[in-house]
Amino acid sequence: MLITGAELADGRVRDIRIRDGTIKRVATGLDAAAGERIVEARGRHLLPGAIDVHVHFREPGANHKETWRSGSESAAAGGVTCVVDQPNTSPPTIDGNAFDEKRALADASLVDYGINGGVTAEWDPDSLFDRPLFALGEVFLADSTGDMGIAVGLFEDALAEAAARDVPVTVHAEDEALFDSAALDGDLGGAGTAATADAWSAYRAADAEVAAVERALDAAAGTDAQVHIAHTSTPEAIDAVTEARAASDAADAAATCEVTPHHLFLSRENAGRLGTFGRMNPPLRSEARRSAAFERLRDGDVDVVATDHAPHTVAEKRQGLTDAPSGVPGVETLYPLLLESVRNGELSMERVRDVAAANPASIFGLPAKGRIVEGADADLVLVDLTDPREIEAGALHSACGWTPFEGLQGVFPELTVVRGSVVYERDPITGAESFGEPVGRNVRGE
Ligand SMILES: NC(=O)N[C@@H](CC(=O)O)C(=O)O
Numbered sequence: 001m002l003i004t005g006a007e008l009a010d011g012r013v014r015d016i017r018i019r020d021g022t023i024k025r026v027a028t029g030l031d032a033a034a035g036e037r038i039v040e041a042r043g044r045h046l047l048p049g050a051i052d053v054h055v056h057f058r059e060p061g062a063n064h065k066e067t068w069r070s071g072s073e074s075a076a077a078g079g080v081t082c083v084v085d086q087p088n089t090s091p092p093t094i095d096g097n098a099f100d101e102k103r104a105l106a107d108a109s110l111v112d113y114g115i116n117g118g119v120t121a122e123w124d125p126d127s128l129f130d131r132p133l134f135a136l137g138e139v140f141l142a143d144s145t146g147d148m149g150i151a152v153g154l155f156e157d158a159l160a161e162a163a164a165r166d167v168p169v170t171v172h173a174e175d176e177a178l179f180d181s182a183a184l185d186g187d188l189g190g191a192g193t194a195a196t197a198d199a200w201s202a203y204r205a206a207d208a209e210v211a212a213v214e215r216a217l218d219a220a221a222g223t224d225a226q227v228h229i230a231h232t233s234t235p236e237a238i239d240a241v242t243e244a245r246a247a248s249d250a251a252d253a254a255a256t257c258e259v260t261p262h263h264l265f266l267s268r269e270n271a272g273r274l275g276t277f278g279r280m281n282p283p284l285r286s287e288a289r290r291s292a293a294f295e296r297l298r299d300g301d302v303d304v305v306a307t308d309h310a311p312h313t314v315a316e317k318r319q320g321l322t323d324a325p326s327g328v329p330g331v332e333t334l335y336p337l338l339l340e341s342v343r344n345g346e347l348s349m350e351r352v353r354d355v356a357a358a359n360p361a362s363i364f365g366l367p368a369k370g371r372i373v374e375g376a377d378a379d380l381v382l383v384d385l386t387d388p389r390e391i392e393a394g395a396l397h398s399a400c401g402w403t404p405f406e407g408l409q410g411v412f413p414e415l416t417v418v419r420g421s422v423v424y425e426r427d428p429i430t431g432a433e434s435f436g437e438p439v440g441r442n443v444r445g446e
């Protein structure tokens with residue numbers, strides 16, 4: 001394939017030749033070879049495929065919410081060419097057998113994937129680390145979907161095990177002891193969307209996140225463990241990670257953080273519209289905290305944007321606030337929302353490239369991914385910044401059937417390529433062969 005006249009994130013206009021799954025040339029004035037497919041990209045931007053290091057594809061155990069097939073179709077349509085699946089499936093991915101079972105199911109994926117290993121009192125580190133784990137985590141310091149919350153002592157054991165094997169640890173950091181249960185007292189409206197998730201935001205208070213992030217960073221300080229804080233939702237927690245990084249002398253074990261699109265583009269002010277659909281962990285924060293988190297994204301303190309794609313069905317989310325499961329989908333709208341911010345002038349294209357692709361690749365040890373350079377994997381996304389569309393659940397590909405971003409504008413991909421193969425072209429390629437392969441520093445030499 002030859003992509004001609006595409007604008008890269010840094011403003012250079014280049015032709016890109018793809019051969020044998022990799023980027024063969026990045027140059028100007030390339031001519032098509034006989035039989036080569038030409039993609040005329042003048043006026044369009046070409047980005048490295050996004051690497052979403054935080055998705056819940058629900059298989060095995062909850063195929064009615066999402067499967068590897070439906071989740072990866074949604075990823076491909078959103079320009080995500082690599083996903084990392086979390087361990088709170090059923091069974092949970094806490095031992096070698098569960099890993100193997102998930103790995104076989106992930107064969108159906110259209111995009112590349114990493115599989116994380118979970119930590120509970122029942123985990124079996126020896127068999128788990130015997131497999132090509134992408135990372136440990138998300139390690140739950142409080143219960144969330146799947147009830148995998150653990151005590152701090154076990155977290156410290158897990159840090160030591162992971163450091164000894166050079167595997168990063170991703171952390172769901174909330175401190176249950178600081179949740180405000182009084183916020184859930186009284187009439188929450190029962191079933192139906194009259195109840196909003198605003199009470200959930202009051203309950204799982206911002207302080208509970210900040211305290212747990214600080215505790216996780218303290219536990220990792222002075223060890224060789226590489227800690228990545230998942231879905232930070234407050235500017236205070238982002239700042240704690242920035243400070244820990246500045247204080248750390250081991251560059252390779254420096255702490256990093258991710259922020260989700262829902263914490264960047266939605267706040268408690270949207271709770272009324274979202275009803276119980278707006279319940280997730282950590283919850284939506286105040287508009288002031290949302291905009292402060294967005295500033296840190298713009299200014300470079302947020303390392304990664306990852307979605308915490310957590311699909312639940314409409315029927316499940318429609319229950320009363322205390323019964324509706326926590327979590328919102330998002331893998332398909334990650335690039336579209338960030339690119340809309342580029343269109344608005346709120347973010348630079350290079351910043352979006354870095355948080356969606358280049359940084360996750362370097363933090364998690366994927367040297368062949370996240371960059372448009374000769375020799376890299378041809379994981380590419382073509383977008384037209386002049387063609388935003390309204391986000392509508394009906395046009396998305398997740399099996400869950402809804403989106404918290406309904407009605408917002410997004411710049412959706414025209415073409416998504418994984419290692420040189422087209423996995424999405426405006427409309428889904430139904431019946432396409434599964435193509436994803438496992439990634440991660442531990443897959444090498446398998
Ligand atoms: N974020 C959520 O509210 N839910 C996630 C689990 C998690 O990431 O905590 C899920 O798996 O549903």
Ligand SMILES: [Zn+2]
Pocket residue numbers: 138144172230231281282
């Ligand atoms: Zn989580």
Ligand SMILES: [Zn+2]
Pocket residue numbers: 054056086138308310
């Ligand atoms: Zn999660």
